[in-house]
């Protein structure tokens with residue numbers, strides 16, 4: 001089962017937004033998708049509950065402990081995570097997933113939190129990148145700001161424990177499209193292409209990564 005986890009303990013960085021958009025993307029491609037909401041706040045579960053039947057089906061599960069009860073026919077599992085996740089649960093989910101997407105928002109506090117979290121992640125026993133492929137994305141970026149440039153510079157230069165670069169996939173701009181989509185249980189891929197052209201372009205590198213072997217451990 002293809003398993004993708006969206007992770008960054010910093011609240012509000014866009015985990016649920018990314019998780020729901022990735023889930024919709026794969027379901028629109030005809031895959032049997034399960035979206036696992038591990039956050040007691042239930043954002044992605046709420047999103048699913050307002051998603052109209054005429055759109056591609058996504059199966060939702062709410063996860064309250066470390067056990068993930070995933071329907072057998074699932075082809076793609078997307079795990080949306082909460083801000084606080086105890087080590088044991090985190091390790092369990094990391095073992096399950098092939099790919100990890102880490103969204104980071106452009107603010108000094110978020111950049112420092114990302115640094116700390118990556119240190120923790122990299123300190124896990126065994127070089128984590130042999131078992132799970134990690135990619136970062138900048139999210140909710142206001143382009144042409146100094147802090148956006150700083151975030152880009154930071155994300156572009158992160159090194160994995162093995163000395164290789166941690167892939168930095170893309171910058172997603174701050175756009176009302178994400179908010180409009182989310183309040184209707186939709187993804188930006190289900191809004192008119194003319195309105196979301198720029199956002200789709202920004203998503204393309206991340207989707208290419210998810211569809212390629214680069215996001216799957218060798």
Ligand SMILES: Nc1ncnc2c1ncn2[C@@H]1O[C@H](COP(=O)(O)OP(=O)(O)O)[C@@H](O)[C@H]1O
Pocket residue numbers: 010011012013014015016017018043139140141172173174175176178179182
């Ligand atoms: N690229 C974006 N542009 C505009 N708003 C965004 C974007 N990404 C996320 N948001 C909004 O920011 C808020 C936090 O995002 P969310 O996905 O819930 O973060 P998390 O799950 O990490 O707490 C939500 O209101 C969401 O709609």
Ligand SMILES: [Mg+2]
Pocket residue numbers: 015016017039043044080081082
């Ligand atoms: Mg969330």
